[in-house]
Amino acid sequence: MSEATREGHRPGRLGVGIVGAGRVGAVLGSALRAAGHAVVGASAVSEESRDRIEVLLPGVPVLSVEEVVERAELVLLTVPDDVLPDLVAGMAELGHWQAGQIVLHTSGRFGADVLAPARRAGAIPLAIHPAMTFTGTSVDLSRLVGCPFAVSAPGPVLPIAQALVVEIGGEPVVLPEAVRPLYHAALAHGANHLVTLVTQATRVLQAAGVEEPGQMLTPLLTAALEGALRQGEAHLTGPVVRGDVGTVRDHVAALAALAAEDPAQADVPETYRALARVTTQRAVTAGRLREAPAQALLDLLASPAGPGGAALPVAAPAHPAPVADTPTDPVLVRTREELVGALRGQVGRRAVVMTMGALHEGHLDLVRAARERAEHVVVTIFVNPLQFAPGEDFEAYPRDLAGDLARLAEVGADVVFAPEPAEVYPQGDPVVQLDPGPMGAVLEGRTRPTHFAGVLTVVNKLLHLVRPDVALFGEKDAQQLALVRAMVRDLDMGVEVVGVPIRRDADGLALSSRNAYLSADERRSALALSAALRAGAAAGAGGPAEVLAAAAAVLDAAPGVRLDYLALVDPDTLAVLDDDAQGAGLLAVAAWVGNTRLIDNVAVTLGVPPQSVPGETDQP
């Protein structure tokens, strides 16, 4: 039995062993030594750790873990959190823990329960976490003085933990086992994320040409930190709490421009927007900001376009926000995290409609069909760079998030997920992409060879992120629909795929976001596509050759239309149909009208007279 238990709360002089002489282990070992304990050995794997032992713990032998545990009365487990449970259990299995031995770990997230295997062998389990960051040098020793330590241990031995902390100059703060993860999350959020924030601020100042950003930031950040620690939100200063919308708009614009220029700063605008949104909401709660300027700020901060961007509803915060959406507005979410929050608590079936925005009635048909099939409808709006080849219209593609949200409010979407490319592809282009196979190489795939790999990859990702029961796609993109069905079938993706008929204008033109590119003359020329398809379908009874000839004749005669392809294919496999094919076919067309590439298609019944039209009869 050790002196610690004999003498009650005073550990006395102990033989200390250190398992894992990383920064924390070496510094705490050195502090315990200074407090009069003897360090009997330390285990160290890396060269760095051995060097550290030489400097901070001169004369201490480097031993194996087993030897350290065997020789020590107080074992300091200063290993990474994830290693700790297995290490403790492994040593127990091998029978190394000793009765009366103090086993102390310094993980923030765990309490003393993780040491249960040692406790069962009669050891005294203590969890002692310094709320401090370490460099692994002697500088840290002075930081221990007055440093708070979270202490968790079974009641009877808690005083031993407290006494050890006091010996090395720290301030013990007793924490119940159950709150350790929350405690540790708070420290990581405050300290680690502060480093990210300050680093971003430093880099942005550098970009602004400030030579000594550290010097410029130190007095202000020190004052802000002291103020926040003393007064919380009551200490908030700056444009958000002043309701200075114009200034925040300028900030967002300047940061977006910087991010566009310098990919290393690409994460700054979103961080700024996210923190400014939260700051706005907290300022309202704290009674420091009125609702009108708060809503203006939230609208601005939710917009990807930033300055000049129209007002937008904002993501539902985790707790009810003082500035709320009207009940019919869909909740707009921009990040994966916000999406998870918006989906949390949904009960019943969920449908997804994936779009690239610039929504029209065709898209709204998809949402209406979704409403009929599910309790919750999620619409994604994402112009997916991966499905555009260089030279295609990715940059020019119409974007109108504010208009889209207004339209979606009318048909009743619940959640709109409109992420930035960096949110969908945080590592840039994905290393692993889906191969659409031969079905992706025909029709659209001949002109856009990389297109369907990009489509299927993003559809797959969005299905994983949204986790719907049903996904709806338009028949206007018939090849896309066929490929999504094939992917879901071949990869056992377990989502129902529903096709929705093509919505057309009264004159037959299929609705498409790209119709916005057309001049009035071009729009007239574009009618040739649907007219050709109608002519082809009407010739179905005559078989494939007649269908193609009838459609081609219309296209040939059309001014301003440059054909890419006209094809009659199997609707499921997309294989070109033989001349003697009967039954269902898909007649698909793609053509340029001016610089705009349009697609359209129609179902054709081959070898059977066309369906009767009311008022006519097919009977002889």
Ligand SMILES: Nc1ncnc2c1ncn2[C@@H]1O[C@H](COP(=O)(O)OP(=O)(O)OP(=O)(O)O)[C@@H](O)[C@H]1O
């Ligand atoms: N006219 C339409 N009728 C029915 N569904 C449509 C129509 N247009 C698009 N969709 C469907 O809406 C979904 C999203 O398509 P997308 O956002 O690409 O719109 P789009 O109008 O087809 O744009 P573009 O033709 O410029 O690519 C797809 O499933 C697509 O098939």
Ligand SMILES: CC(C)(CO)[C@@H](O)C(=O)[O-]
């Ligand atoms: C399915 C889709 C949203 C994937 O980007 C897109 O191809 C579209 O809009 O059809």
Ligand code: BAL
């Ligand atoms: N509607 C298909 C998407 C695209 O053309 O990229």
